[in-house]
Amino acid sequence: MNSPLPHHSATRTTAEQPDEEGVHRQRTAIAALGHEVRALVDATVRTTAAPDALLRVAEGVRGLAAQLTGRRARAEIPVVDEFPGGARMYSPVTGTGSPLAPPLKVTRLDGGVAGTCALGLAHEGPPGYGHGGISAMLLDESMGWACATAGMPGMTVSLQMRYQRPVPLEARLRVLAHVTGTEGRKVYVAGSITTEEDPSTVLAAAEGVFVSPDPEHARALFPGLRAPGGSDGGTAVGR
Numbered sequence: 603m604n605s606p607l608p609h610h611s612a613t614r615t616t617a618e619q620p621d622e623e624g625v626h627r628q629r630t631a632i633a634a635l636g637h638e639v640r641a642l643v644d645a646t647v648r649t650t651a652a653p654d655a656l657l658r659v660a661e662g663v664r665g666l667a668a669q670l671t672g673r674r675a676r677a678e679i680p681v682v683d684e685f686p687g688g689a690r691m692y693s694p695v696t697g698t699g700s701p702l703a704p705p706l707k708v709t710r711l712d713g714g715v716a717g718t719c720a721l722g723l724a725h726e727g728p729p730g731y732g733h734g735g736i737s738a739m740l741l742d743e744s745m746g747w748a749c750a751t752a753g754m755p756g757m758t759v760s761l762q763m764r765y766q767r768p769v770p771l772e773a774r775l776r777v778l779a780h781v782t783g784t785e786g787r788k789v790y791v792a793g794s795i796t797t798e799e800d801p802s803t804v805l806a807a808a809e810g811v812f813v814s815p816d817p818e819h820a821r822a823l824f825p826g827l828r829a830p831g832g833s834d835g836g837t838a839v840g841r
């Protein structure tokens with residue numbers, strides 16, 4: 603699981619909380635589907651197949667999508683997630699269930715976090731290299747995790763990027779992020795991307811400011827956030 607923080611239960615929106623075994627089975631299945639759909643996305647942007655073959659596959663994929671029944675509401679926190687500060691199965695950055703995610707695997711370091719991943723052709727900007735927006739996404743997420751590991755989960759209010767070298771596709775990357783200071787609800791964070799092979803050459807770097815919303819603001823932003831056990835005893839935020 604891509605979660606550097608201890609799991610906690612203040613995450614459910616509805617009364618029916620599956621047991622631990624049920625959550626584990628659901629997460630495993632979500633990750634398995636995410637893995638296969640990521641492979642499909644890669645094949646989709648890599649293929650040189652002829653139009654007939656592409657149309658045949660499009661038809662098949664439409665049939666597969668129809669099997670994915672049920673619809674999560676926009677602000678509903680998935681039963682398998684732990685928000686804030688834990689697993690986000692469908693995060694576009696770390697979520698093993700998201701076909702958009704590389705996915706970035708984040709672990710806690712002393713004073714920050716380290717993330718690892720490789721980008722694919724679906725993340726391409728200049729031919730052979732990562733899209734700048736994807737680099738910003740990797741850094742933003744890692745810096746958000748650094749805030750959470752420091753005990754101040756927050757939202758980005760400012761992200762300043764420096765692109766120093768192109769980020770190669772299909773290379774193992776290392777994303778580092780650490781908190782550099784705090785001021786009230788503001789957290790200052792810095793981060794960098796290198797390849798694992800050459801950790802001394804910074805490809806992209808960022809400085810960011812994150813803000814922990816006050817409890818009232820957090821309740822308004824995240825109405826799905828509930829007390830442990832899914833009761834309506836109010837939000838866990840700010841307690």
Ligand SMILES: CCCCCCCCCCCCCCCC(=O)SCCNC(=O)CCNC(=O)[C@H](O)C(C)(C)COP(=O)(O)OP(=O)(O)OC[C@H]1O[C@@H](n2cnc3c(N)ncnc32)[C@H](O)[C@@H]1OP(=O)(O)O
Nearest residue numbers: 686742743746755756757758759760811813815816820839
């Ligand atoms: C426990 C709660 C859980 C909830 C937290 C969970 C989040 C878990 C995310 C997980 C995933 C991570 C993913 C990556 C992080 C995203 O991608 S977050 C998505 C992108 N960011 C956003 O959408 C944030 C949009 N901004 C907002 O909604 C509001 O600015 C916020 C963040 C709720 C803060 O609003 P507010 O509480 O009204 O803050 P406000 O009083 O205006 O400002 C607070 C302080 O910040 C300063 N500030 C505001 N903007 C700026 C700025 N641009 N530059 C510098 N300083 C600024 C203010 O000057 C003020 O400073 P002081 O006067 O206190 O010295």
